[in-house]
Amino acid sequence: MLAPISADPRPQHGPAPEVSFIVCTRNRVAVLEPCIKSIQAACLAHPAFAAELVVVDNGSTDRTAERLASIAELSDIPLTAVCEPRRGLAAARNAGLARARGRVLVFVDDDCQVHGDYLSDLQRHYGTDGTGERVVRGGRVEIGDARDLPFTIKRSLVRERLTSNVHPGGFVLGCNMTMHRDAAARIGLFDERFGAGGPLRSAEDTDYLVRAVLLGIPVEYVPDMTIFHHHGRRDHKAIEKLHRDYCLGNGGLCLKHVRHAPWLLRHFYWAVRSAFRELVKGPRFDRELKLSHWPIVVMNLLGAAKFAVLSLARRPEAPQVPQDQQARDQRANAEARVNTP
Numbered sequence: 001m002l003a004p005i006s007a008d009p010r011p012q013h014g015p016a017p018e019v020s021f022i023v024c025t026r027n028r029v030a031v032l033e034p035c036i037k038s039i040q041a042a043c044l045a046h047p048a049f050a051a052e053l054v055v056v057d058n059g060s061t062d063r064t065a066e067r068l069a070s071i072a073e074l075s076d077i078p079l080t081a082v083c084e085p086r087r088g089l090a091a092a093r094n095a096g097l098a099r100a101r102g103r104v105l106v107f108v109d110d111d112c113q114v115h116g117d118y119l120s121d122l123q124r125h126y127g128t129d130g131t132g133e134r135v136v137r138g139g140r141v142e143i144g145d146a147r148d149l150p151f152t153i154k155r156s157l158v159r160e161r162l163t164s165n166v167h168p169g170g171f172v173l174g175c176n177m178t179m180h181r182d183a184a185a186r187i188g189l190f191d192e193r194f195g196a197g198g199p200l201r202s203a204e205d206t207d208y209l210v211r212a213v214l215l216g217i218p219v220e221y222v223p224d225m226t227i228f229h230h231h232g233r234r235d236h237k238a239i240e241k242l243h244r245d246y247c248l249g250n251g252g253l254c255l256k257h258v259r260h261a262p263w264l265l266r267h268f269y270w271a272v273r274s275a276f277r278e279l280v281k282g283p284r285f286d287r288e289l290k291l292s293h294w295p296i297v298v299m300n301l302l303g304a305a306k307f308a309v310l311s312l313a314r315r316p317e318a319p320q321v322p323q324d325q326q327a328r329d330q331r332a333n334a335e336a337r338v339n340t341p
Helices: 029-045 064-074 089-099 118-126 181-187 204-214 236-256 263-279 294-313 323-339
Strands: 019-025 051-057 079-083 104-108 112-114 136-138 141-143 176-180 219-221 227-229
Touching: 019 029, 019 089, 029 051, 029 064, 029 112, 029 118, 051 064, 051 089, 064 079, 079 089, 089 104, 089 204, 104 118, 104 181, 118 176, 136 204, 176 181, 176 204, 181 204, 204 219, 204 236, 236 263, 236 294, 263 294
Parallel strands: 019 051, 019 104, 051 079, 136 219, 141 227
Antiparallel strands: 104 176, 112 227, 136 176
16 A cells, blocks of 8 residues: 655655656557657746656556666656556556655646647646645647547636536546645545556546545646647547446446435436437437447446445455564563463
8 A cells, every 4th residue: 555645745856846747657658758758848848847757657568667767867857767566547646646746746648748838838727836726637638640539538628617517527537637736645545446457447537536526626627738649549449448448437436426426326317318318319428439328327337336346345454563562462461361360
């Protein structure tokens, strides 16, 4: 278990940077290198907002570790490579949180590239004086390659905050998610049951948003802080699989927060209603991508069932007592027995 996130990290090698970019990767060195180059270029274009880059290698079996070592040697910004062998995006994100030192934390996926003005946008939203409201904030996500299907993107031009009337899934995308460090310290670590590579396959970012809202931490979307997503999915089969994975995670999310965020069930009810309307020629979930409401309903139910099984399997461990403490307790018990009349 990782240590809790520190709200005020102690400098390790000089003063802490203003911004920590956290990139998690597994066996995707071909897309990782352009991602790193885009972050480096954005940082060099706006050096006043000092930044570092933390790259978490989540058990890659390709040449990721070798390339990271070479890139780190030549990097114009501090680059820390972290090895996290426990598979799962949530575990990798947690490893990145443990090593990041910045006042502002920025999560970028390894198949994304940041806009050249990203740092100037980020500084405008977060300032440099350390004051202001603590938030979780996401930016615009555009398609990086016109050949990819328009999925896992957010192009809204309207700045808005998350409310119970909007499903949290996709409100802020985990491939472009930022936050104050002390907001992350309050929310805590990512739930490792969720996320790619985990049992529930997705929604580690959505779970984080819900937990922020429950703590009274605003979640905001802004139409700048742009990244370009090179997800590489160009056929319906790949999009349909990802859609099902998202729905599985969201089902687990509903059950996890059913007591404290019952408004999530309202969105499930709306999905059920839309699915039945679809049977009588009602609108599909996404006509352009030919996505139905029915996978949402079915996979939500499966995700809730899987979360229930995972919760039942998780048993609290008895606290480990140090051996010297055990020895003292045994001597005290023996003396008590001797002195008992």
